[in-house]
Amino acid sequence: MVLKAFFPTCCASADSGLLVGRWVPEQSSAVVLAVVHFPFIPIQVKELLAQVQQASQVGVTVLGTWCHRRQEPEESLGHFLEGLGAIFSHKPWFQLCRERGSKSWSCKATHWQGPTSHAASGEDQVMLIFYDQRKVLLSQLHPPAVLPDRQAGDTTASAGGLAAVFDTVARSEALFQSDRFDEGPVRLSHWQSEGVEASILVELAKWAAGPVCLLLACLLSLVSAASACRVFKLWPLSFIWSKLSTCEQLRHRLEQLTLIFSTRKAKNPAQLMRKANMLVSVLLDVALGLMLLSWLHRKDLIGQLADALIPVADHVAKELQHLLQWLMGAPAGLKMNRALDQVLGRFFLYHIHLWISYIHLMSPFIERILWHVGLSACLGLTVALSILSDIIALLTFHIYCFYVYGARLYCLKIHGLSSLWRLFRGKKWNVLRQRVDSCSYDLDQLFIGTLLFTILVFLLPTTALYYLVFTLLRLLVVTVQGLIHLLVDLINSLPLYSLGLRLCRPYRLAAGVKFRVLEHETGRPLRLLMQVSIACILPCSSKGLREPG
Amino acid sequence: MEDEQSFSDIYGGRLALQRRCYSPSCLEFCLSCPRITLRSLTAVTCTVWLAAYGLFTLCENSMILSAAIFITLLGLLGYLHFVKIDHETLLIIDSLGIQMTSSYASGKESTTFIEMGEVKDVVINEAIYMQKVIYYLCILLKDPVEPHGISQVVPLFQGGRRQDHLCIQQKVSLGDGGILASSGRQKVKDTFSFFNLMFSG
Numbered sequence: 001m002v003l004k005a006f007f008p009t010c011c012a013s014a015d016s017g018l019l020v021g022r023w024v025p026e027q028s029s030a031v032v033l034a035v036v037h038f039p040f041i042p043i044q045v046k047e048l049l050a051q052v053q054q055a056s057q058v059g060v061t062v063l064g065t066w067c068h069r070r071q072e073p074e075e076s077l078g079h080f081l082e083g084l085g086a087i088f089s090h091k092p093w094f095q096l097c098r099e100r101g102s103k104s105w106s107c108k109a110t111h112w113q114g115p116t117s118h119a120a121s122g123e124d125q126v127m128l129i130f131y132d133q134r135k136v137l138l139s140q141l142h143p144p145a146v147l148p149d150r151q152a153g154d155t156t157a158s159a160g161g162l163a164a165v166f167d168t169v170a171r172s173e174a175l176f177q178s179d180r181f182d183e184g185p186v187r188l189s190h191w192q193s194e195g196v197e198a199s200i201l202v203e204l205a206k207w208a209a210g211p212v213c214l215l216l217a218c219l220l221s222l223v224s225a226a227s228a229c230r231v232f233k234l235w236p237l238s239f240i241w242s243k244l245s246t247c248e249q250l251r252h253r254l255e256q257l258t259l260i261f262s263t264r265k266a267k268n269p270a271q272l273m274r275k276a277n278m279l280v281s282v283l284l285d286v287a288l289g290l291m292l293l294s295w296l297h298r299k300d301l302i303g304q305l306a307d308a309l310i311p312v313a314d315h316v317a318k319e320l321q322h323l324l325q326w327l328m329g330a331p332a333g334l335k336m337n338r339a340l341d342q343v344l345g346r347f348f349l350y351h352i353h354l355w356i357s358y359i360h361l362m363s364p365f366i367e368r369i370l371w372h373v374g375l376s377a378c379l380g381l382t383v384a385l386s387i388l389s390d391i392i393a394l395l396t397f398h399i400y401c402f403y404v405y406g407a408r409l410y411c412l413k414i415h416g417l418s419s420l421w422r423l424f425r426g427k428k429w430n431v432l433r434q435r436v437d438s439c440s441y442d443l444d445q446l447f448i449g450t451l452l453f454t455i456l457v458f459l460l461p462t463t464a465l466y467y468l469v470f471t472l473l474r475l476l477v478v479t480v481q482g483l484i485h486l487l488v489d490l491i492n493s494l495p496l497y498s499l500g501l502r503l504c505r506p507y508r509l510a511a512g513v514k515f516r517v518l519e520h521e522t523g524r525p526l527r528l529l530m531q532v533s534i535a536c537i538l539p540c541s542s543k544g545l546r547e548p549g
Numbered sequence: 550m551e552d553e554q555s556f557s558d559i560y561g562g563r564l565a566l567q568r569r570c571y572s573p574s575c576l577e578f579c580l581s582c583p584r585i586t587l588r589s590l591t592a593v594t595c596t597v598w599l600a601a602y603g604l605f606t607l608c609e610n611s612m613i614l615s616a617a618i619f620i621t622l623l624g625l626l627g628y629l630h631f632v633k634i635d636h637e638t639l640l641i642i643d644s645l646g647i648q649m650t651s652s653y654a655s656g657k658e659s660t661t662f663i664e665m666g667e668v669k670d671v672v673i674n675e676a677i678y679m680q681k682v683i684y685y686l687c688i689l690l691k692d693p694v695e696p697h698g699i700s701q702v703v704p705l706f707q708g709g710r711r712q713d714h715l716c717i718q719q720k721v722s723l724g725d726g727g728i729l730a731s732s733g734r735q736k737v738k739d740t741f742s743f744f745n746l747m748f749s750g
Contacts (some may be wrong), residue, residue, distance in 0.1 A: 001644040002574045028644065064679075126643070127574060161664040514638065514660040515648055517571055526572040528642065535661060 003109050003126045004029040005094060006165055006530070008133040011066070014189040018084065019063045019094060022168045022174070024526035030063050030094060031168045033133075033175055034190040037361045042087050048186050064094030064109075085110075094126070107525040129515075131530045133191035137168045139510035139532045144447065156318065162513060163279070216261040224254060249386040249488065253379065256282055276497040285380035292384060293377040296437040304372050313359045317352050320399075324348050327469065336462045344409075344466055348402055355398040382488045389484040392439055396477045403474040410467040413456055420453035489509060506534040570736075574643035580706050581636040585654065590625075597621050630655040637706050647688065649705060667691055669699060 006021075006029060014035045021032040036045055045062065052060050065084055085093045092109040106124040165449045176192050214412075232238065256278050266272035296302055328345035330336070377384040393400075422428055423446070428439035441449070501508050511533040518527040552568040562583025569577045601617030617736040635653040646664040653659070669689040675682050686705045692698035 004645065125572075125574065127572075127645075128647075161666045193684050224640070348702050513662055514644070514650075515642065515662065517575065517577070528575075533662075 001026040002384075004129055005096070005107065005109075005126055006031045006129050006131055007096070008032060008191060009035075009130050010132070010133055010191045010193065011189050014066070014193075015068065016067045017065075017189070017211065018045070018088070019066050019096065020045075020060060020188070021063050021170075022059055023063060023090070024164050024168070031064060031165050033060065033169065034188040036062075037187045037189065039120050040186055044186055045088075052172065056171045057169050058178075060172065060175060061090055062088035062461060063090055065095065066303060067095070067097040068100060069097070071370065092526050104521060104524055105527060126525050128525050128527045129530050131165075131169075131520075132529065132532070133169060135507045135510075135532045136166055137173075137191070138505075139166070139480055148476075158394060183420065192228060208261075213261045213263055217258070217263055220254065220258050220261060224258065227251075227254070229303050244390050245485065245488075246383065246386040246390050250379075250383055252492065253282070253383065273495075275494040280497040280500070281492060281494065282380070284496060285382050286378070288381035288491075289377040289379065289384055293374060296374055296377075302368060302370050308372050309366055309370075310359060310363050314356065316396075317356045317359075320347060320352055323469065327466065331465065334461060335467065336465070337459055340459055340462050344462070348405075351398055351401065382491050385484050385488050387483050389488075392477065392481060392484075394508065399470070399473050399477055403470045406463075406467040406470040412461050413460060413463050417453070417456050417460070420456065422450050423449040424453055481533045502534075507532050509534060578639040578641075579636055580638075582634050584635075585629075585633060587647045592612055597624075625656070629653065630657055634707075639705060651707070663688065663690065663703065674702075674704070 004027065011032070011034070013036055016038070017035045017037040019032045020034045021030060024032050027265040049060050049062070052058070092111050095108045095110070097106045098104070105128060107128055109126050117356070175188070178186070178188060178192050217508055232241065260275055260279050260282065266275055323344050327336075328341050374386050376386075376387060378549075422436060423441065426441065427436050428440060429435075498509065514531050514533045514535050516529045516531065517530055520526060554566050554568075556564045556566065563706065565581040566580070567579040569579070571577065597617055597620065601613050601750050605611065605613045630653055635652045635654045637652070638648075638650040640650070642648070644665055646662055647668065648660060649661045650658055650660045667690050669691045671686065671688050673684050674687050677683075688705065689699045689704045690701040690703065692700035
């Protein structure tokens with residue numbers, strides 16, 4: 001296998017020193033993590049590496065030497081560098097070299113056979129692969145930290161291919177804590193040497209998050225304990241709770257908040273992403289809700305809404321009455337059975353009359369109720385929309401009742417018709433065998449059965465028409481409610497954090513890698529640039545690495 | 550070292566295959582697809598505009614003409630950005646993996662990298678297209694769950710959408726040696742030896 005050396009781009013301009021990193025024998029690759037500058041004391045370097053190894057479970061060692069010089073090397077430097085190979089013995093020993101200001105690199109890897117060997121024997125072809133340490137660190141393309149069927153102490157021996165490289169870089173954070181400007185015994189160069197990346201706001205937020213999360217988690221657990229108490233599980237209440245979409249939404253919101261403010265840290269990047277998405281959705285929801293609230297209060301829309309509600313309900317009832325009058329006449333030119341028509345029509349008209357009286361009874365309290373409902377928009381726009389959907393359901397309850405009556409009547413009629421039709425043909429439904437069998441009826445049975453069948457058949461158009469009309473009305477109401485629920489679901493489940501990340505920090509959503517061959521001169525090692533490619537939402541960017549499993 | 554050969558695809562357009570060897574462990578193949586010709590572009594535009602003009606004489610509504618212009622422009626942009634592949638590159642890096650890049654006519658590049666550890670085998674598949682048999686190169690990927698299974702078949706050098714598999718005609722695959730079997734799939738280490746690949750790992 002060709003020897004590969006993964007070299008961080010930030011160290012390409014660093015001064016000469018030792019290469020520190022991890023050697024992955026299965027891939028024959030050396031992952032260089034940092035450069036230790038001269039002067040150094042070998043004992044201290046070894047101590048630092050032992051500390052890092054203990055802290056991060058990554059086998060960090062000295063891999064070779066790095067030489068960044070102006071002109072041809074002096075003989076003494078050459079021997080000095082080779083002497084280092086004897087102190088920090090590592091197989092294979094890499095010697096990277098770059099001329100200052102030019103693009104020509106050279107790289108040798110030697111296998112120390114013993115004290116008498118010389119560099120010419122056991123030299124291998126080396127491929128240099130440059131990678132951006134910061135992006136690789138943040139792109140999370142490595143396998144999860146703890147797999148369920150492996151012990152905690154097991155390192156990434158089984159991580160295949162490039163995932164091992166990513167994992168090495170990601171787990172070596174302990175190495176990146178001190179750099180060449182620090183006063184310590186060992187001076188390192190790595191991606192943090194350009195300036196340690198941190199944000200004071202993020203640090204403050206992290207520090208404050210602990211107690212805040214604890215407090216909120218306690219509050220939320222109290223709330224969920226209260227809502228889980230036995231009183232709410234009694235039959236009428238539990239039935240009502242299950243039918244109201246507001247309760248559903250409130251429960252969902254409670255779950256979301258519990259997950260966000262739980263004091264357990266996220267185990268893997270996917271969970272962290274989910275938490276972040278939820279937090280951003282909740283914040284957006286609350287912001288939209290507050291905007292709605294301020295808009296409602298600014299124009300005193302609640303009062304106007306309360307005033308308009310009763311006339312609207314009256315108008316709807318009047319329209320329904322007109323519809324029923326139309327049905328009782330000759331709707332669309334069809335001739336209905338007068339008696340049944342009148343009965344059904346009067347029955348439904350009486351219902352509407354009851355409903356209107358009920359609405360008028362409620363009218364003094366409407367404004368108060370609406371005002372309190374408007375306050376619930378503080379909890380989020382989704383809650384307000386759910387309440388709106390529930391109000392619509394309550395106000396159109398009479399349409400729902402009509403639909404149920406019409407449907408039941410129609411259903412009974414159809415059952416009767418099918419059963420009598422079988423009788424008409426001399427057959428019967430065998431319940432035991434679940435099939436239609438022939439049956440011999442008496443003359444009386446046949447006579448009465450046929451009579452009833454005829455009656456039902458001639459009454460069918462009337463019932464069918466009522467059923468059709470009320471089903472369509474019900475469908476209309478259901479469509480409106482469905483649209484509102486769709487909007488609520490959209491706000492609940494849109495992954496805004498991921499979308500934002502895709503726009504602002506696309507390398508965090510990495511989906512793979514791509515390689516580019518850099519300028520190549522004969523006699524020099526092959527140089528490749530490894531770039532992290534972005535996950536695509538739209539089908540227009542790179543696709544990438546296929547992860548094993 | 551560079552090497553260029555030209556072939557024709559199943560529709561008769563000209564293809565150029567360029568082979569570049571960066572080092573003994575890194576090879577690149579670049580297949581340039583036939584360009585969009587002025588004749589076809591003019592033909593499509595004229596058809597759309599004639600149809601729009603015909604509709605206009607029927608309906609007397611000038612919006613149809615503007616709509617036709619927009620449709621032509623958007624259609625052309627969409628075709629160049631999503632459909633028309635300019636050239637495809639196959640970069641083979643020993644013991645690292647295989648990278649396939651498709652460059653579209655609008656400049657968009659779509660890259661896929663397959664690690665060497667996931668490649669089970671490279672085969673030439675044959676397909677029957679109309680009245681002839683065409684061959685296409687594809688990579689078989691290992692199934693992580695089942696050691697002898699295949700999880701995916703990745704065709705190389707697609708050159709476009711589903712049915713437009715480029716026919717790398719016999720000239721290519723017979724290059725330096727193996728005659729292909731006429732039935733079934735066949736291991737093509739010899740074909741890849743034509744590509745001078747060291748398939749280790």
